[in-house]
Amino acid sequence: MLVGVDFRFGRGGAGNPDLLRKLGPLHGFTVDVVDDVHPEGAERRVSSTWIRELLAAGDVVGAAKVLGRPVTVTGEVVHGLKRGRELGFPTANLSEVIDALAPADGIYAGWLDDHDTGIRHPAAISVGTNPTFDDVERRQVEAHVLDESGLDLYGHQVTVEFTDHLRGMVAFEGMDALIHQIARDVAEARSRLAQDERSSSADMP
């Protein structure tokens, strides 16, 4: 059994790791107690509560530090409402993601890893219900691959990785305002991802 140092069980939380250790040999299990983990320089210990708080604030940089890995969601690319191509920005829509650690509604820079081709594409990512329109019920994760228009990603298994939060989700008055803003997001994502690439190659041995 693997438990944290502050693990409690039983009535009123009277059981603690010491008691578990005593009970182990009587019932045929062994006990490992794990110390709190702190991200470098942090007072607060790593916990799922903390990670959820950061994700709810769209802070994917902070969440990645606490998780010890980037924030990602994985799913299959499914058909959406075919509006992306009309806007000039087709977006690969992810199927309902299981075990999702999706960050708050908003717009992000990141990467789309295509498991079927092994290609890692730079992307501008949208999370939410696209409130400019009133016909999207389910929260969606959708990614526009930068500088591409001829991809066919339907049916592919992909992982979307979030590296930077760009802004919150906005209900625009019309399509033109939305298109205008997406073009700015794409430019912003391009420059953030260029920095991300530089810093991750600087980490290489």
Ligand SMILES: Cc1cc2nc3c(=O)[nH]c(=O)nc-3n(C[C@H](O)[C@H](O)[C@H](O)COP(=O)(O)O)c2cc1C
């Ligand atoms: C970079 C980016 C930013 C977006 N920002 C918004 C937004 O602020 N408000 C909104 O309603 N939809 C936003 N969207 C989502 C679009 O409305 C959505 O991609 C479009 O309707 C296409 O949907 P479809 O894939 O179902 O065809 C954004 C999409 C991208 C790629």
Ligand SMILES: Nc1ncnc2c1ncn2[C@@H]1O[C@H](COP(=O)(O)OP(=O)(O)O)[C@@H](O)[C@H]1O
């Ligand atoms: N640059 C791109 N980024 C994402 N998807 C692209 C891109 N170019 C082509 N596609 C294809 O277009 C589809 C998305 O187009 P879109 O009009 O948004 O349709 P849907 O509403 O079905 O998502 C993707 O699933 C993918 O197959």
